[in-house]
């Protein structure tokens with residue numbers, strides 16, 4: 001590069017202000033998964049203005065911006081997810097959601113604003129870019145697998161992507177920190193839906209019924225023995241029942257009860273065993289009560305597993321830009337991410353950018369009070385610009401050669 005990477009990723013104040021403006025506008029107008037029409041329109045228009053080749057409706061509401069530098073180098077995908085969550089905002093910020101029942105409570109508004117800010121910077125620095133950049137604005141991360149939809153529509157194939165990077169603003173860490181880890185970082189996430197079918201009747205004559213509520217209660221309790229008694233204690237796993245719905249009146253034993261739950265693991269063979277462990281419990285409890293059941297077990301997201309070399313690269317890149325005191329190893333967490341679909345097909349790294357405020361403990365992601373420290377946005381832009389400039393210069397594992405004087409992320 002003709003200028004140093006550290007100089008290149010100094011983000012002008014006007015760009016930072018624009019990123020904050022875009023984030024607040026998206027925050028006020030949240031859209032749920034696969035409904036991100038307004039957001040996608042803003043993204044596509046902006047990418048076109050900046051001179052990117054734009055593809056719309058990739059994975060339904062996804063948008064892709066491509067920059068082909070014409071210089072040798074890897075094809076690098078940078079990803080931002082765009083969807084909001086179905087809850088009503090109570091954060092009290094002046095740019096709070098104008099849509100009751102919809103809120104950017106995970107920070108994806110910030111992810112879109114960051115990647116658009118990086119798109120702006122990378123367009124200004126076009127003469128420094130090598131290889132090909134694929135800026136990927138993904139729909140429906142929150143449980144609906146927008147990443148898989150974009151992959152099915154070819155986002156990794158045309159052009160063929162060599163490496164993928166994605167970030168998540170994370171309010172548990174102080175704003176400006178960058179954290180990642182090699183190997184597994186976030187858990188797999190699968191869902192269970194159980195309908196317990198009893199026989200309804202009078203609340204005063206339980207002996208003439210099969211009580212699905214009591215059966216459901218024993219299922220909820222007994223499911224906790226899956227993790228405590230069937231899973232290796234050294235292996236992380238979670239079984240949570242998040243919904244139990246049954247009945248309508250004080251004195252009526254209902255016909256059915258319905259349970260919804262989530263199952264988290266890190267180990268693929270354990271992930272494959274969990275459906276049997278869970279069905280054993282459901283079947284046993286129902287048999288004891290004389291009830292029957294229907295069990296729907298769905299594999300949703302796999303483990304988010306970073307390539308070890310790419311994770312080390314992102315750490316060293318962050319340390320060279322921000323200073324080593326702003327970089328740390330991210331512990332494994334039981335949350336999940338559909339960036340895992342990209343990482344299953346392509347080496348890369350998912351990392352967190354701290355977005356917590358120093359003076360207060362930040363409300364958790366997915367809470368109606370969720371907020372971010374907006375100073376994190378500039379850090380996110382810096383990281384994405386640095387990756388856009390430097391990651392294409394890294395040697396491709398396929399040919400083992402450095403395309404054009406890779407500095408391996410070190411200044």
Ligand SMILES: [Zn+2]
Pocket residue numbers: 105106142365366
């Ligand atoms: Zn989320």
Ligand SMILES: [Zn+2]
Pocket residue numbers: 106107108141168
């Ligand atoms: Zn999220």
